[in-house]
Amino acid sequence: MTLAARAITLEIGGRVLVEGLDLSVSPGAVTVVVGPNGAGKSTLLRALCGLLPLEHGQVTLRGTPLSSVAPRARARAIAYLPQQTPAAPGLTVRDAVLLGRLPHRSRLAGPSADDHARVGTSLERVGMAAFTERRLDSLSGGERQRVMLARMLATEADVMVLDEPTAALDVRHALDLLETLRALAREGRAVVLALHDLPLADAFADQVVCLDARGTTRVGPPCKVLSPDTVQAVFGAPFDRDDDGVLRLQLPDGAAVTSG
Amino acid sequence: MTRAGLLLLACLAAGCPRPAAEPPAAARIASVTIDSDATLWALGEDVRGQVVAVSALVDDARYSPIVDTWPASIPRVSGSSETLIALRPTVAFVAEWSDPNGRALLERSDIDVVVLSGFGGFDDYRARVRTIAERAGAPERGRALVAEFDEALDQVTSSAGAGLSVVSYASGNVAAADTTFADEAAAAGLTNLPSTKGMKGHVQVGIEQLVAWAPDVLVVPCEDDCAKTERDFATKPGIAATPAAQHDRIIAIEPALLFATGPRMLDVTAALVRRLREADP
Amino acid sequence: MTRWAAIVSATLLVALWISLVAGPGDVSHGDVASVLLGREVTALQRALVWDLRLPRSLLAVCVGASLGLAGALTQGLFRNPLAEPGVLGVSAGAAMAGAVGLAIGLDAAGPWAIPGAACLGAIGVLLVLMAWARTDARTSTLILCGVALASVCGAVTTLVLSVGIERWEVGMKVVRWLMGSFDGRTWPHLAIGASALALGAALAAWVRQDLDALQLGSDTAVSLGVDLRHTWRVGITTVGLLAGLCTALTGVIGFVGLVVPHIARAFVGTGHARLLPASALLGGTLLLLVDVATRTIAFIALPPGVITSLLGTPVFLVVLARMRTEIT
Structure with missing residues (x-):
């Protein structure tokens, strides 16, 4: 149990997004957070990373409350990718990935040979080694996301938290990214990500956290949490499961969509 | 400005x-x-x-x-x-x-x-x-x-300053030809250096230029205390190397007098003559 | 990078030598060498080279370097390519605080009173900008906020000046303060300028990794272990110190802080480990060249800020035009 939330309540502007959530994130597993727009997916992820001060409940990292972990130690343990990364004009792929090594360096030290080596292996892992000297702002959305993933890998964190990493990607790139994330989880990392595509969430999650915009949370395996009834209640959209248990969107004319 | x-x-x-x-x-x-x-x-x-x-x-x-x-x-x-x-x-x-x-x-x-x-x-x-x-x-x-x-x-016209060059320096400006100071200096027998360089009116001049001219006499407006202004100027970097500083001929004059446009212009001449005689009897 | 730095350093040294030889008075290359080597020269030659030209030129280098550094720091802190102490009204805040200080007779309190007031003025403007940038980080909002602050500071300065018309000596002091100049600046001024630069460089080095991380946004930076409040505090203090003391020493000099980091970035990239020293080196060289030009070409001693603004405004507009699409 790498990262655990105990009885956390999250509010924004007096509106309760999450109430009394208990959640454990374990190595090897992919946890997917789903919920309608504004349900608090991003807020929950930020809280799990320690980016948000908590008023109720606490998040622990290997048993230690996150609020008492030093920022750099926390950064070495949890890597985070926000929903949007600013343009960063002029920043090269190499320098962007090197930033992932910052938590491992003292303030005044420059990057070591080891840092550079890890940048190389991280970029290779996501298939972006050929782009090392390119500028980040010259890449496509999918390429940028892979570089950002390499940046997280370079940190060598046990927990990786990603906020809708597939939001700007087409299906092929989204699938590639999710495959990579699942592989990374299987290597022993805990992966937490927010997704808005329910069939994809259903297909890739080992554990689903479903937020309903009214403070209620459901946590469990996808087949239990993402039942057609729950999805109808939370999202207001008709889904069903086919004979193989695959989650499908039911269109009014009877057609079914499994992923999009 | x-x-x-x-x-x-x-x-x-x-x-x-x-x-x-x-x-x-x-x-x-x-x-x-x-x-x-x-x-x-x-x-x-x-x-x-x-x-x-x-x-x-x-x-x-x-x-x-x-x-x-x-x-x-x-x-x-x-x-x-x-x-x-x-x-x-x-x-x-x-x-x-x-x-x-x-x-x-x-x-x-x-x-x-x-x-x-x-x-x-x-x-x-x-x-x-x-x-x-x-x-x-x-x-x-x-x-x-x-x-x-x-x-x-x-009565005040004198040859006390004969053979000596002078610069009046106030707030980064020197008084060249067509200024009250040019006439006041001439009446004291002094040669107004900026006038000889073809300058007219009050001209902005850097300290470096001032030092390079190496004036024999340097006239400045008093700040609070005239004697202190003279001492301060004499030890200013660069100025200290000028003949004016080395021969005790930095003369501080009350601003109201130095910039007078009426009969008190003659008091400036008188003050110059008096100081030149003191410095070099 | 190395080759680029070598070229700029060589330019700096050549400009420094020219600044020692050129100018009024009878000073040859040999005389300059003699002064520097401590050989026998006339008192006047020594005064010109050692007491006036050398400290003045070194001060120009220090102030230029401080402004380049302050510009790169500000752009990094605000993640904004148009941020710069001059553009954001920080220098105007320093100038205003100094002018008010002079008007109320603060200068009698000691030689550090007015430079200190200038630093506080600069930091005050930065704090308002910071509060603003937290809620709305768009370029246009930030620049508008800077413009508003600059005009408030300008209005207060004008008020001080209009009061100064009644009290002539005060008015003159304020006017001289606002215009600034390298004229008559010598070793004590250089000591202030060099210490400001050294302290500023040390503080900048302390937060440079944070600035690197901030390129990916404040959320990512925090997730990478950056303590944003600490970074802001150190960064704002550094920029305030540099901009305030530069204004105190030589008046408002605009655009060096804006233009220099842009040029430096084109050569050394965006990493602050190289960008900060490169901006300092380039800023120092640029301002020394400007000062050599005003000393040797111009007939009257132009305030350095006039030249940099004349050179800098077109560059500012080009940068603005290039990023027009990004500004909303």
């Missing part, structure tokens, strides 16, 4: 000639420059009686040579044309830098506006005195005043 400031100071005490129309009998005179305030006072009882307003700074010791001289019953006016017009003057002495809109307003109000300009030296002073006297209906008093000035000039 420093130069503008210096000009402003020079201007707070000044006036200049213009071809005179027929002198009106028993005019109502408004004076808005310290220079004309002083000259009108010096022109005597008859002229004083015609004055209905003097400038606001006439009692300010920093600029005015005639503090508390004009009776308090004479209104002090600043730039506001409205107050001035309310006093119904027939003649107004204004300066060349006075607000042109205000001046136009005075002219439209049928006031004879006399613009005083030229504050460059002894000749300008003589011309201003004549203009003011004529407009005040006392030309002969003007001639007498000029004669008094010339007599005093004869």
Whole structure:
């Protein structure tokens, strides 16, 4: 149990997004957070990373409350990718990935040979080694996301938290990214990500956290949490499961969509 | 802007000639420059009686040579044309830098506006005195005043500074040709260095240039304490290497005196002569 | 990078030598060498080279370097390519605080009173900007906020000046303060400028990794272990110190802080480990060249800020035009 939330309540502007959530994130597993727009997916992820001060409940990292972990130690343990990364004009792929090594360096030290080596292996892992000297702002959305993933890998964190990493990607790139994330989880990392595509969430999650915009949370395996009834209640959209248990969107004319 | 400031100071005490129309009998005179305030006072009882307003700074010791001289019953006016017009003057002495809109307003109000300009030296002073006297209906008093000035000039004129070069340096500017200082220095027998370089008026000059000229005499305005100003200047980096600093010929003069435009210009000459004699008996 | 740095350093040294030889007075190359080597020269030559030109030129280098550094820091802190102490009204804040200080006679309190006031003025403006940038980080909002602050500071300065017309000596002091100049600046001024630069460089080095991380946004930076409040505090203090003391020493010098980091970035990239020293080196060289030009070409001693603004405004507009699409 790498990262655990105990009885956390999250509010924004007096509106309760999450109430009394208990959640454990374990190595090897992919946890997917789903919920309608504004349900608090991003807020929950930020809280799990320690980016948000908590008023109720606490998040622990290997048993230690996150609020008492030093920022750099926390950064070495949890890597985070926000929903949007600013343009960063002029920043090269190499320098962007090197930033992932910052938590491992003292303030005044420059990057070591080891840092550079890890940048190389991280970029290779996501298939972006050929782009090392390119500028980040010259890449496509999918390429940028892979570089950002390499940046997280370079940190060598046990927990990786990603906020809708597939939001700007087409299906092929989204699938590639999710495959990579699942592989990374299987290597022993805990992966937490927010997704808005329910069939994809259903297909890739080992554990689903479903937020309903009214403070209620459901946590469990996808087949239990993402039942057609729950999805109808939370999202207001008709889904069903086919004979193989695959989650499908039911269109009014009877057609079914499994992923999009 | 420093130069503008210096000009402003020079201007707070000044006036200049213009071809005179027929002198009106028993005019109502408004004076808005310290220079004309002083000259009108010096022109005597008859002229004083015609004055209905003097400038606001006439009692300010920093600029005015005639503090508390004009009776308090004479209104002090600043730039506001409205107050001035309310006093119904027939003649107004204004300066060349006075607000042109205000001046136009005075002219439209049928006031004879006399613009005083030229504050460059002894000749300008003589011309201003004549203009003011004529407009005040006392030309002969003007001639007498000029004669008094010339007599005093004869008395202070000296060759004490013969063979020595001088620079007057204030706020980054030197006084070159066509300045009161050029005439004051000449009367003390000094050679005004900036004039010999072909410069005119108050010119901004770097300390480096000043040091490179290597003046024998350096004149500066006093800050708080004249003796301290002289000591401070003598030890300033660069200045310390000039002949002026090495032969104790840095002369600090009260700003009100150094920038005077009236008869007190001669006091500057006298001060220079006195100091040169002390330094080199 | 190395080659680029070598070229700029060589330019700096050549400009420094020219600044020692050129100018009024009878000073040859040999005389300059003699002064520097401590050989026999006339008192006047020594005064010109050692007392006036050398400290003045080194001060120009220090102030230029400080402004380049302050510009790169500000752009990094605000993640905004148009941020710069001059553009954001920080220098105006320093100038205003100094002018107010002079008007109320603060200069009598000691030689550090007015430079100190200038630093506080700069920091005050930065704090307002920071509060603003937290809620709305768009370029246009930030620049507008800077413009508003600059005009408020300008209005207060004008008020001080208009009061100064009544009190001539105060007015002159304020005017001289606002215009600034390298003229008559010598070793004591250099000591202030060099210490400001050294302290500023040390503080900048302390937060440079944070600035690197901030390129990816504040959320990512925090997730990478950056303590944003600490970074802001150190960064704002550094920029305030550099901009305030530079203004105190030589008046408002605009655009060096804007233009220099842009040029430097084109050569050394965006990493602050190289960008900060490169901006300092380039800023120092640029301002020294400007000062050499004003000393040797111009007939009158132009305030350095006039030249940099004349050169800098077109560059500012080009940058603005290039990023027009990004600004909303």
